[in-house]
Amino acid sequence: MKNTSLLGKMISHREWLLGAIIVLMLMGVGYTAPFFVTPSNLAEAFDDTSILIMLACAQMLVILTRCIDLSVASNIAFTGMCVALFNVAYPDTPALVTLIMSIGIGVVLGAFNGILVWLVGIPSIVVTLGTMSVYRGFVFLISGGEWVNAHEMTPQFLALPRATFLDLTVLSWIAIAVTLALFVFTRFTKTGLSIFAVGGNPKAAVYSGLNVGKYQFITFCISGAVAGMCGYLWVSRYAVAYVEVAMAFELQVVAACVIGGISIAGGIGTIWGAALGAIFLGLIKNALPVIGISPFWQLAISGLVIVLAVIINSRSEKRDGRRILREAHQ
Amino acid sequence: MMNEKALKHPMTKDIKDLPDNLNGDWRNKLMRWETLLMVFVAIVFFTNTQISPYFLDPWSLSDATFNFTEKAIIALPMALLIIARDIDLSVASTIALASVAMGFANTMGAGPVELALVGMAVGTVAGFINGWIITKFDIPAIVVTIGTMSLYRGIAYIVLGDDVYRSYPSDFAFFGQGYVWGILSFEFALFLGLAVVFGILLHKTTFGRRVYVIGNNPTAALFSGINVKRHRLFLFTLVGLFAGIAAVLLTSRIGSTRPSIAMGWELEVITMVVLGGVNILGGAGSIVGVFIAVFLMGLVTFGMGLMNVPGIVMSIFTGLLLILVIGTPIIWRRAMTARKMRSKTGE
Numbered sequence: 001m002k003n004t005s006l007l008g009k010m011i012s013h014r015e016w017l018l019g020a021i022i023v024l025m026l027m028g029v030g031y032t033a034p035f036f037v038t039p040s041n042l043a044e045a046f047d048d049t050s051i052l053i054m055l056a057c058a059q060m061l062v063i064l065t066r067c068i069d070l071s072v073a074s075n076i077a078f079t080g081m082c083v084a085l086f087n088v089a090y091p092d093t094p095a096l097v098t099l100i101m102s103i104g105i106g107v108v109l110g111a112f113n114g115i116l117v118w119l120v121g122i123p124s125i126v127v128t129l130g131t132m133s134v135y136r137g138f139v140f141l142i143s144g145g146e147w148v149n150a151h152e153m154t155p156q157f158l159a160l161p162r163a164t165f166l167d168l169t170v171l172s173w174i175a176i177a178v179t180l181a182l183f184v185f186t187r188f189t190k191t192g193l194s195i196f197a198v199g200g201n202p203k204a205a206v207y208s209g210l211n212v213g214k215y216q217f218i219t220f221c222i223s224g225a226v227a228g229m230c231g232y233l234w235v236s237r238y239a240v241a242y243v244e245v246a247m248a249f250e251l252q253v254v255a256a257c258v259i260g261g262i263s264i265a266g267g268i269g270t271i272w273g274a275a276l277g278a279i280f281l282g283l284i285k286n287a288l289p290v291i292g293i294s295p296f297w298q299l300a301i302s303g304l305v306i307v308l309a310v311i312i313n314s315r316s317e318k319r320d321g322r323r324i325l326r327e328a329h330q
Numbered sequence: 331m332m333n334e335k336a337l338k339h340p341m342t343k344d345i346k347d348l349p350d351n352l353n354g355d356w357r358n359k360l361m362r363w364e365t366l367l368m369v370f371v372a373i374v375f376f377t378n379t380q381i382s383p384y385f386l387d388p389w390s391l392s393d394a395t396f397n398f399t400e401k402a403i404i405a406l407p408m409a410l411l412i413i414a415r416d417i418d419l420s421v422a423s424t425i426a427l428a429s430v431a432m433g434f435a436n437t438m439g440a441g442p443v444e445l446a447l448v449g450m451a452v453g454t455v456a457g458f459i460n461g462w463i464i465t466k467f468d469i470p471a472i473v474v475t476i477g478t479m480s481l482y483r484g485i486a487y488i489v490l491g492d493d494v495y496r497s498y499p500s501d502f503a504f505f506g507q508g509y510v511w512g513i514l515s516f517e518f519a520l521f522l523g524l525a526v527v528f529g530i531l532l533h534k535t536t537f538g539r540r541v542y543v544i545g546n547n548p549t550a551a552l553f554s555g556i557n558v559k560r561h562r563l564f565l566f567t568l569v570g571l572f573a574g575i576a577a578v579l580l581t582s583r584i585g586s587t588r589p590s591i592a593m594g595w596e597l598e599v600i601t602m603v604v605l606g607g608v609n610i611l612g613g614a615g616s617i618v619g620v621f622i623a624v625f626l627m628g629l630v631t632f633g634m635g636l637m638n639v640p641g642i643v644m645s646i647f648t649g650l651l652l653i654l655v656i657g658t659p660i661i662w663r664r665a666m667t668a669r670k671m672r673s674k675t676g677e
Binding site: 116125133134298307 | 463467468469470472473474476477478479480481482483484485487488491492597600601604610611640642643644645646648649650652653656657660661664
């Protein structure tokens with residue numbers, strides 16, 4: 001089924017197709033509302049999508065190993081609340097320390113998921129459905145249901161993601177850096193390549209001496225670390241921390257991956273795909289109000305896009321269904 | 331790795347070792363999941379009587395059933411679906427869609443029976459669409475239903491926005507608030523009846539056996555002449571229909587429709603099913619188990635409510651329960667297999 005024509009190649013490479021669709025959408029929106037495609041507005045839309053991009057890239061690694069991490073949004077809420085409360089208690093903490101702390105908390109939450117998947121052998125969907133509720137409940141326990149508002153946070157806590165450098169916010173730069181780092185990780189490191197092997201064919205991976213569970217554990221740690229960092233960035237960017245922060249955001253993250261052509265059956269996907277999937281969703285979110293469509297349409301449109309994307313995906317790769325729910329250490 | 335293999339294919343030399351054989355000796359019966367659940371139910375029941383004097387009042391017990399009956403009704407077909415190796419995450423969104431459709435029909439002047447029919451029809455169609463996409467394009471159910479989860483609730487938002495449908499006819503309230511006999515509510519009576527029907531359907535009919543076969547080995551099921559796709563499509567449609575029924579009951583009970591209705595219910599329904607001993611990987615489970623699990627979750631929530639525990643803290647408990655309930659038997663079986671292996675090599 002080698003398609004040698006340029007168009008065929010473009011279509012068979014999901015990233016190109018998705019990129020082309022994004023450009024077309026930008027042109028379409030720009031035609032009706034020219035201010036939308038000005039650099040400053042695009043930078044703002046990118047800033048708004050940054051967190052989704054990072055989470056989608058990290059989630060992609062988890063999905064590659066035939067797992068899924070549904071607890072990322074609760075991780076964001078918990079870590080965000082932790083650092084916000086810490087900031088209230090110790091206002092002198094530098095922002096960089098807060099950032100590192102948030103990554104640390106996130107790793108712990110991710111590692112807990114990973115251990116249950118690796119050492120206990122519970123299907124990841126069950127583990128993360130469970131920890132999704134548990135972590136969210138912990139936010140209530142540590143905060144007592146109270147909000148941490150902007151005036152309680154110190155200026156340096158709030159400043160980090162907003163500071164601009166070369167017309168982009170630090171938040172955007174962090175997203176670019178994380179995406180590039182994960183790209184290098186998946187393409188040029190032994191661990192990164194092993195993740196593909198583990199997801200593509202767990203049995204073969206075992207026979208070639210790879211510990212499937214260990215790599216699943218590693219991806220959960222990465223997903224947790226990124227989610228934790230996003231927890232601080234989220235709370236700081238929106239300048240408020242409360243129990244329902246990022247509620248149901250995990251679905252958008254998974255949706256971004258699915259749109260980006262990451263196979264839910266494991267082993268197939270690229271960082272660019274995940275990032276473009278996130279940008280696509282971000283674009284829809286930012287463009288809808290501009291072209292005069294009520295934001296209430298957003299949910300249905302992303303749902304429709306997910307369904308269409310998986311149908312298109314299903315034509316390019318035929319595999320057994322629902323691998324994600326079966327134990328991968330066979 | 332050995333353990334995993336042993337776990338998946340138990341050493342079935344003896345007919346008694348077959349996982350679905352009910353005629354084991356008393357020790358096998360004692361070790362069954364359903365028995366364990368009953369013990370838990372007894373403990374929670376006893377604890378609840380100790381913490382609150384209001385618990386044992388028949389009316390408060392009857393009231394407590396309202397909190398879980400709608401979810402329990404979806405849990406019945408969901409159990410069949412999960413046993414057949416599928417899953418439906420869109421049930422809560424289907425409720426929202428069906429409820430909005432009923433609200434819309436109500437503004438067009440539909441009577442109570444028509445409203446119920448509209449809700450059930452919309453649910454059935456939503457379930458059929460899930461099943462059709464999944465079986466037609468051969469896509470994992472989890473991704474498709476994550477998509478339709480957004481899509482169905484999204485449509486509800488498009489129709490209703492931040493508005494609300496109210497003023498349902500007073501007769502319509504019977505479905506969710508009526509009583510058929512003494513303290514026995516219509517909802518709960520319906521659940522009891524359906525539980526019996528599903529118990530018979532899964533455990534006593536050819537259809538039920540086929541569900542197990544599909545869940546244990548879809549390829550083998552196909553080669554033994556079962557139309558796997560049609561069975562899966564039927565199960566998805568059935569889950570949709572029951573989400574529609576739940577929508578009728580819920581809408582009637584609370585008397586209003588918002589697009590955010592039944593938010594997060596899909597997880598609670600799946601937790602009920604899995605807690606009931608249904609294997610999330612497919613192929614095993616029983617309606618009796620799900621039936622008891624429903625009561626266990628209902629009693630726990632009710633007890634915590636009596637102690638004024640906030641809902642979000644209850645969700646910590648639900649989450650931990652889910653992990654513990656799945657994790658413990660895995661560790662247990664692994665330990666048992668290890669012991670068996672050791673005693674075998676010792677001989």
